[in-house]
Amino acid sequence: DAGVIQSPRHEVTEMGQEVTLRCKPISGHNSLFWYRQTMMRGLELLIYFNNNVPIDDSGMPEDRFSAKMPNASFSTLKIQPSEPRDSAVYFCASSSWDGDIQYFGAGTRLSVL
Amino acid sequence: GQQLNQSPQSMFIQEGEDVSMNCTSSSIFNTWLWYKQDPGEGPVLLIALYKAGELTSNGRLTAQFGITRKDSFLNISASIPSDVGIYFCAGHGGTYKYIFGTGTRLKVLA
Numbered sequence: 001d002a003g004v005i006q007s008p009r010h011e012v013t014e015m016g017q018e019v020t021l022r023c024k025p026i027s028g029h030n031s032l033f034w035y036r037q038t039m040m041r042g043l044e045l046l047i048y049f050n051n052n053v054p055i056d057d058s059g060m061p062e063d064r065f066s067a068k069m070p071n072a073s074f075s076t077l078k079i080q081p082s083e084p085r086d087s088a089v090y091f092c093a094s095s096s097w098d099g100d101i102q103y104f105g106a107g108t109r110l111s112v113l
Numbered sequence: 114g115q116q117l118n119q120s121p122q123s124m125f126i127q128e129g130e131d132v133s134m135n136c137t138s139s140s141i142f143n144t145w146l147w148y149k150q151d152p153g154e155g156p157v158l159l160i161a162l163y164k165a166g167e168l169t170s171n172g173r174l175t176a177q178f179g180i181t182r183k184d185s186f187l188n189i190s191a192s193i194p195s196d197v198g199i200y201f202c203a204g205h206g207g208t209y210k211y212i213f214g215t216g217t218r219l220k221v222l223a
Contacts, residue, residue: 004155031209042116043156043201043213056209091155098209101146104155 002026004105006092012111018080021108023092024073031098034067034077035091037107043091049075050098082112119202119214127222132189134217136202143207145178145185150199150216159200160187194221 005024013019025032034046048056052069060067064083069075079086089109093102119136126132136145144163148156160171162178162185169176173190185202202214 033209042215043211045210048209093155095209099144099205099207101158101161102209102211103158104148106153106155109153 004092004094004103006090006105006108008108009106010109010111012113013082014113015083016081017112018078019082019086019110019112021077021090021092021110023075023077023105025075025092025094026103027073029094029096029103030072031095031100031102032069032075033093033095033102034075035093035104037089037091046077046090048098055098079110082110084112086110087112115212117202117204117212117214119217121217122215123218123220125220125222126192128192128194130192132192132196132219133186134200135184135186136204136214137184138204138212139183140204140212141182141206142204142212143182144205145176146203146211147174147176147185147187148201148203150201152198156201189219192219192221194223197221 007022030051032049035043037043046059047067049069067077089107091107093104095102146161147159150156160176165182166180167178175188177186199216203211205211
């Protein structure tokens with residue numbers, strides 16, 4: 001079975017540009033999570049969707065970040081405008097229900113110059 | 114954000130040696146998980162623990178859910194070069210809010 005699929009794997013952009021990260025969760029999973037990983041702060045939960053509805057976005061750093069889940073098989077995380085401090089690895093994870101094991105994608109390494 | 118205390122932070126070991134690492138929390142958890150992250154990849158689940166005192170193995174890996182529910186341990190026996198990576202613990206109280214450890218970076222010398 002395919003795991004969580006993220007694209008692109010690497011993104012290099014210039015400050016001020018819009019960045020869109022994509023995620024396809026494991027089929028049948030109804031919970032989806034976006035995380036950010038940095039050396040300083042480790043893995044931080046940005047937003048949690050349940051049945052395509054955003055339940056907890058308290059981790060979204062600021063209004064420049066937005067996330068959508070238009071259907072059960074696709075989610076996006078958008079940063080507009082991007083800033084150098086947004087450089088990090090962004091992970092998507094999914095689980096079959098909110099308290100179950102979370103399975104992670106391979107991540108998108110974002111570099112904002 | 115909150116992170117669990119994980120030790121050691123890093124370790125170099127010789128191939129064939131056993132490895133032990135642990136994770137402690139100030140909060141009680143219902144579930145402990147151990148993940149491994151290879152360079153450039155996402156965390157991959159190794160072992161999940163659901164009950165205080167539980168001891169679970171996955172090949173050469175053995176993990177334990179501490180009886181206080183505030184700690185967990187991971188042991189790797191007879192390490193091999195492909196064990197290199199970062200090992201993360203994670204705990205949660207029955208919801209989606211995982212708290213992750215700071216990670217143990219393992220390097221194996223052939």
